[in-house]
Amino acid sequence: MEIRVTPRPGILDPQGKAIHHALHSLGWSGVDDVRVGKAIHLELDAASEETARATARTMCEKLLANPVTEDFEIDRVEEA
Amino acid sequence: MEIRVTPRPGILDPQGKAIHHALHSLGWSGVDDVRVGKAIHLELDAASEETARATARTMCEKLLANPVTEDFEIDRVEEA
């Protein structure tokens, strides 16, 4: 399953800022905003998609995301 | 639009390894594999989804993804 951990709106995102700047100086002026987070790919055995999502959510709350600075989103769940 | 940049298959992902290990010691024994990449959120004005995707692809090849160690995937494109 795919989890996306992203910097909270309002929280400075130095990496996104740098990439935004670089894209501009490379001539891509049409870019309005860039935010960079983590794409975490997880393989776990779970009875159902629901339980899988639930587990992932707890993992994010406990370890994968820092509530002070990051939001998370469980993106895709596929059968392996 | 959402871009996912991920370590190539077979290439060691020390971060994924460490998280995997941590999840196990936190009691999530059902986790088989963890890989960590970048989740990049981009806002750009483009005439069509096609051009948007095309632009994104060049951006990945030139800047966003490491051509040697990473693959990229253009994930979602939404109208803003």
Added chain:
Amino acid sequence: MRVAVVTFPGSNCDHDLVHALEAVGAEVELRWHRDPGLDEIDAVFLSGGFSYGDYLRAGAIARFSPVMHDVVAFARRGGIVAGICNGFQILCEAGLLPGALIRNESLRFQSQDCRMKVERTDTAFTNAYPAGAIIRVPLAHAEGNYRADEETLARLEGEGRVLFRYVDAEGEATPEANPNGSTANIAGILDARGTVMGMMPHPERAMESILGSTDGVGLFESIMAGVAGAER
């Protein structure tokens, strides 16, 4: 006094801390992160380094180490806890200190001397410094950019819990003096009780003139004095 310096997998400033503490006369034991128990300990130091490689987020994995249960309990009992560099990051992740430390604004590892203003000299960690002291200490980190929400920041400032601030030679907290982009040039903070402290720079690297600065000595002497006082 007896001080425990915790070694996590990936800690690399633990021995530097031992040398610094011994230099001010402390009795120090290195504590492997799996070894429980902090009885008969007067103060605990979480050292710098890259616990668990700083993977995921600096300190995110180390905070679940067995020893952290004892550290949290020790802190709740009012024990002296100091986190330096990676130790600061671990304390934030563990919730013993508010806020978070994100990537330096430069996106580069920053290794340099920095100047800090000692904002308060009436604490367990700074009582040996003269009021308004400005100290020069090395720093070396990639994730030292302090962030917290407005309310937390207001509380920190209001309660005088910002202990160290990056400043220039004149003592001004200018952007140029800020090595990592930290909000309000924050370099180190206290918890509400004033017994838990975290800072990014490395006072243990400023203990000998041959190494360039002795401005770190005050921090360790302060803790010695504080604990000695408490024992009396």
Added chain:
Amino acid sequence: MKRGSEVLRPGAVDPRPGDPEVTPEIVAEHGLSPEEYERIEQIMGRTPTFTELGIFSAMWSEHCGYKNSRPLLRLLPTEAPWVIQGPGENAGVIDIGDGYALAFKIESHNHPSAVEPYQGAATGVGGILRDIFTMGARPIAILDSLRFGDLDSGRVRYLFGGVVKGIGDYGNCVGIPNIGGEVHFDRGYEGNPIVNAMCLGLMKHDDLITGVAEGVGNPLMAVGARTGRDGIHGATFASEELSEDDDIESRPMVQVGDPFTEKLLLEASLELIRSGHIVGIQDMGAAGLTSSATEMAGRSGTGVEIDTARVPVREEGMTPYEILLSESQERMLVVARLGREDAVRELLEKWELEAEVIGHVTDDGIFRVKEDGVTVAEIPGLPLVGGCPTYERDAAEDPEARALRETELPETGEPARDLAEAWVSLLDSPNLGSRRWIYNQYDTTVRTSTVIPPGSDAGVVRIRGTRRAVAATTDCNGRYVYLSPRQGAVIAVAEAARNLVCTGALPTAITNNLNFGSPLKPHIYGQMREAVVGMAEACAFFETPVTGGNVSLYNETDGRAIHPTPVVGMVGVIEDVDQITRMAFTTPGDAILLLGDNTNELGASEYLYHFHQMIAGAPPSVDLLLERSLQQATLAAIRRGLVRSAHDCAEGGLAIALSECALGGEAPVGFEVRLDDALPPVPLLFGEAQGRIVLSCNPAHSEEILGLARDYSVPARQIGSVTAAEAGFVVRLHDREVRVGTEDASRAWRDALPRRMDAPILSTPDEATP
């Protein structure tokens, strides 16, 4: 092994189902010549299996077999009373007094870094660290010697930025301070950067352990990270020329470093060595398990048997071929004492690492590999390790280089530009600007022993618990070596020694990294031979024996070789920390002394490259006798406590050396200098004459220092004084005066690298972007 004389014949081995059959094409793909293959069939007495062929090709690669360099390396002096371990081990070891020994070595990762700068450089640091702690020494300092093309290319900025970040991230995470190095930008390195990393390690004499597989029946254990498909055939890859599309082709072999595991492996290995549970240990580096196992057996004259099915792997379905040749990082091969296997495992578990028994030591001198009990390879160890054919190639002087050396040079009379502007412009040049942008990304103070961090002539770390310190530097000017290989190599050694002396250290020994193009080209082999001869001559003269090193050949892109770059990594000993001397002027009013003579030489200078894009003229001449006296005089003055600062005069000449002295301290100062030499201004200010050191001292001491210089018959004079920053940099020549504002100089010097690295970085070769 059994007496080398008697011929060992390996048993028959059935080809492994699924493995390709050995054809001339396959042989060629493994980088083996028909003659070499014939030799292999003689040794084997039969056709080798695919696995056996892979093993031979790795062990007989340039990287492991030193095919084209071994005869030359024999020319280097390797002995001195203080040398404990010379070439042949994982690192050299010297005695530094008070019961301590210093292990040190330099290693190249040029080819991996050209393909993937960040990981290439990071794993280069990982490898050199393991070479040090596998000797039983704790790493105490890192240096890095780098070369890139010109910074106006986005691709070069990508390589440079990635390499520096890779070196920093790895060393910072393990917690080893960086204390110096060098970086040069020159079109001669376009497309083929040089990334050499050097490490110093400290140990007590009796902690020394070597990579031997002794004791028949003793278990071989794989320790540390699991084995994946990383860098398969890296050793042979490192021995071939890069071509345009290698970025793509070599993708699957990129090795990724894990400094966190390295840190655990470092602590575990040192504990293991002290524990007495093991008899030998070696890093699984180039050619991985194959080279470590066979080299260890070779050193102790035994054989080894390995079962690849017992090797912990990261991926499913790896073949013996892959497991034997994988270059996965952070792995060690350990020969344990029989019966101590569990003790070893327990010790490793504490550090959250794995240790598995994968084989044992035998007495038959054979390298035998099984897969789940079935033999897949059986090779006589001795010829495998030592039997690699070596070549002495045809050598010729490079006519192009000779022509350039003899070119008529501009500005050797009247300058073609304003000298003050030229001075500032040079301070702003990529090669002469401040290196702070680099070493601000390196932790230089961890371990709280760094006395002189990067930014001075050499780095210095004190030995805790003693009065002693060690100094280290890396040096080589590839432009000098290109234009005059022998002299360029002599200069590299002389400058390294001068750099050390300036800190108060006595030069003691060197490690070296020979970076060259393809030895199959006579003019390249000529460069190699001349450079090694020059290095040998200078090392003998300065009594700094070579205790180890590394050779990196085929540094070419599209047939164009790099500048020949024999990097010298030199270490020295300081007996009393009170004698440690820095580069920077400290006190306005101090006298500025120049030891050595200015000359009318401008050849091979940065000035010509910067203003005329010229790589031409003869490199500065060296007088070794004078060099030695100069260094002895300087050391004597420092030891008498007369010297406040000392700096070697190198690239950019006297004007730049003086500027570095004025800008290199906490706060900039100014200086006022008079040079009445009857020389044209450009060579006088910016020529790179050798054998010069700039000292500053309390005026009360200048007479005594000048007297000392006379005793050593070294030309010396007071040329001026240190002034307040406001007074600026002032140089009076016999016919004119040159003034530069301190702030202008400081800004130019400070911003030289940062302002260039703010320009966009491109992972792809340069071309128009949208």
